[in-house]
Amino acid sequence: MSETQLPPPRRRINLNWLGLVPFALFVGLFLIAPTMKIVIGAFQRADGSFTFENIAGLFTPSIIASYWISIKISVASSAIGCLVGFLMASAMVLGGLPNTIRSPLMTFSGVASNFAGVPLAFAFLATLGPLGLVTMFLKTQFGINLRAMGFNILSFWGLTITYLFFQIPLMILIITPALDGLKREWREAASCLGATGTQYWRMVALPILFPTILGTFALLFANAFGAVATAIALTGSSLNIVPIMLFAQIRGDVLGNPHLGYAMAFGMILVTGIANVIYIWLRMRSERWLK
Amino acid sequence: MKKAAAWAILFLGVTYFVLPLIGMVEFSLSMRRGVYSFDAYAKVLADPQFRQTFSYSVFMALLTIVFGMFLVVPTAFWVRLKMPRMRPVVEFVTLLPLVIPAIVVVFGYIRLFNTSSWLPMTGSTFGTNMLLMFGYATLSLPYMYRAVDTGLRTIDVATLTEAAQSLGAGWFTVLARVILPNVLVAVLSGAFVTFAIVMGEFTMAALLNRPAFGPYLQLMGANKAYEPFALATIAFVITWACMGLIQLVTRFSKHTKAAR
Numbered sequence: 282m283s284e285t286q287l288p289p290p291r292r293r294i295n296l297n298w299l300g301l302v303p304f305a306l307f308v309g310l311f312l313i314a315p316t317m318k319i320v321i322g323a324f325q326r327a328d329g330s331f332t333f334e335n336i337a338g339l340f341t342p343s344i345i346a347s348y349w350i351s352i353k354i355s356v357a358s359s360a361i362g363c364l365v366g367f368l369m370a371s372a373m374v375l376g377g378l379p380n381t382i383r384s385p386l387m388t389f390s391g392v393a394s395n396f397a398g399v400p401l402a403f404a405f406l407a408t409l410g411p412l413g414l415v416t417m418f419l420k421t422q423f424g425i426n427l428r429a430m431g432f433n434i435l436s437f438w439g440l441t442i443t444y445l446f447f448q449i450p451l452m453i454l455i456i457t458p459a460l461d462g463l464k465r466e467w468r469e470a471a472s473c474l475g476a477t478g479t480q481y482w483r484m485v486a487l488p489i490l491f492p493t494i495l496g497t498f499a500l501l502f503a504n505a506f507g508a509v510a511t512a513i514a515l516t517g518s519s520l521n522i523v524p525i526m527l528f529a530q531i532r533g534d535v536l537g538n539p540h541l542g543y544a545m546a547f548g549m550i551l552v553t554g555i556a557n558v559i560y561i562w563l564r565m566r567s568e569r570w571l572k
Numbered sequence: 573m574k575k576a577a578a579w580a581i582l583f584l585g586v587t588y589f590v591l592p593l594i595g596m597v598e599f600s601l602s603m604r605r606g607v608y609s610f611d612a613y614a615k616v617l618a619d620p621q622f623r624q625t626f627s628y629s630v631f632m633a634l635l636t637i638v639f640g641m642f643l644v645v646p647t648a649f650w651v652r653l654k655m656p657r658m659r660p661v662v663e664f665v666t667l668l669p670l671v672i673p674a675i676v677v678v679f680g681y682i683r684l685f686n687t688s689s690w691l692p693m694t695g696s697t698f699g700t701n702m703l704l705m706f707g708y709a710t711l712s713l714p715y716m717y718r719a720v721d722t723g724l725r726t727i728d729v730a731t732l733t734e735a736a737q738s739l740g741a742g743w744f745t746v747l748a749r750v751i752l753p754n755v756l757v758a759v760l761s762g763a764f765v766t767f768a769i770v771m772g773e774f775t776m777a778a779l780l781n782r783p784a785f786g787p788y789l790q791l792m793g794a795n796k797a798y799e800p801f802a803l804a805t806i807a808f809v810i811t812w813a814c815m816g817l818i819q820l821v822t823r824f825s826k827h828t829k830a831a832r
Contacts (some may be wrong), residue, residue, distance in 0.1 A: 304643060315680020375578075377575045392811055399804070399807075400789065401804075407595035507675070510774035528675060542679070
């Protein structure tokens with residue numbers, strides 16, 4: 282192993298790849314192989330023969346409905362997350378706020394984007410649940426009954442508002458460096474040419490930031506789509522989104538066909554995979570400008 | 573005008589983030605009627621199941637960190653030193669856990685390593701624990717690898733290695749006594765993220781039927797009134813502490829560098 286560095290040993294058998302064997306072994310065994318097992322299983326009958334039946338089996342009303350509501354929640358929470366995160370980050374970077382705000386806000390974003398799962402669900406139950414802080418406050422102080430108005434934490438909007446707690450910080454963490462990358466010269470050049478503030482944003486800044494924003498949207502989408510724990514702790518099984526259904530299927534084969542479970546999981550990989558391909562592609566495009 | 577709008581946005585945003593935390597803490601303190609008390613915390617801390625699941629998760633987190641360190645540091649080092657052409661590939665692979673949902677990975681584990689398979693890891697408690705640890709290591713791989721790789725970027729790996737080798741160091745010495753101390757801060761911040769992830773993880777532990785903290789939280793949430801909020805507060809404090817420690821080590825390292 283300890284060969285000398287020069288001269289470059291061109292003719293020798295290159296054994297450098299040996300150093301990557303442990304990593305390749307681990308990733309192959311505990312990441313790639315399990316995923317492939319699911320993907321292949323989605324196209325197999327119980328006896329192992331090839332089939333499209335499982336994929337076709339996804340197109341039943343209940344499963345389509347679960348994908349649809351999952352996609353709706355993911356789109357809503359990532360769209361709002363992008364918007365609010367963008368507004369907060371630009372308020373922080375460009376709004377002329379004191380610099381001391383920045384470090385705590387970024388640290389908090391790091392915490393909040395990692396504070397997902399079961400505890401997050403509890404926090405929102407304590408706030409917007411039937412006996413939650415905000416619910417009771419609105420009821421006793423203003424006579425507003427959220428429940429009577431049709432709001433329920435165990436619903437589409439309830440889940441979306443909860444997901445925003447980790448979506449917004451993630452957006453802030455990703456978009457802040459991009460906003461820092463907006464060069465002052467661009468703004469000055471634009472105003473020299475007579476552009477108003479709105480024109481600068483519409484024709485210079487936003488087109489530059491657009492790939493980053495859209496790419497982050499795709500990342501947030503995948504993030505929400507794969508979230509299991511928050512949804513289960515919040516809604517139990519009252520809201521049939523894909524991760525909850527798959528969880529129940531793995532636990533007890535509720536669909537009555539193990540290979541349909543594979544197909545559902547494959548559908549999840551497909552959706553998050555597409556979202557991430559978009560993210561990576563747009564990220565490469567945005568890095569051209571923000572170097 | 574602009575500044576006022578910026579403050580307003582920030583205020584609204586902060587309100588959204590602070591309210592649930594207040595709600596959570598308030599609920600956790602209101603077990604006794606009419607007054608705030610730490611009753612819920614006392615109840616939780618006295619629960620033997622809490623102690624078991626909590627220490628199980630802490631142990632698993634430490635195990636995951638050690639394993640992740642042994643896996644990631646040599647790999648990232650080797651890729652930088654000898655196989656720079658493989659870097660995009662390795663980097664892509666380490667990001668895959670962000671693409672493939674954890675529930676899919678663990679579903680694959682259950683099917684691939686069941687009792688009738690070629691590697692029946694789910695057949696024994698020890699095997700399942702190992703499998704869960706590998707699962708946690710996969711989940712933390714993106715964060716761990718990125719942290720270590722960023723750390724390696726700041727030092728001259730090739731020169732350090734050659735210098736150490738010309739002084740007679742073997743590969744183990746190079747890694748343990750030259751590279752590792754130089755990227756320790758990066759490894760530590762990766763370790764803290766890993767710790768936070770493992771402590772809060774639910775899906776994998778629940779589906780592999782291991783008595784971890786996440787499933788315990790969920791179970792309490794379904795059965796108890798005030799305890800879950802005390803537990804959630806504890807979980808939040810842990811996450812907060814991990815992130816705070818990352819800031820602290822990073823700042824500490826900057827300080828020592830400036831002093832030199």
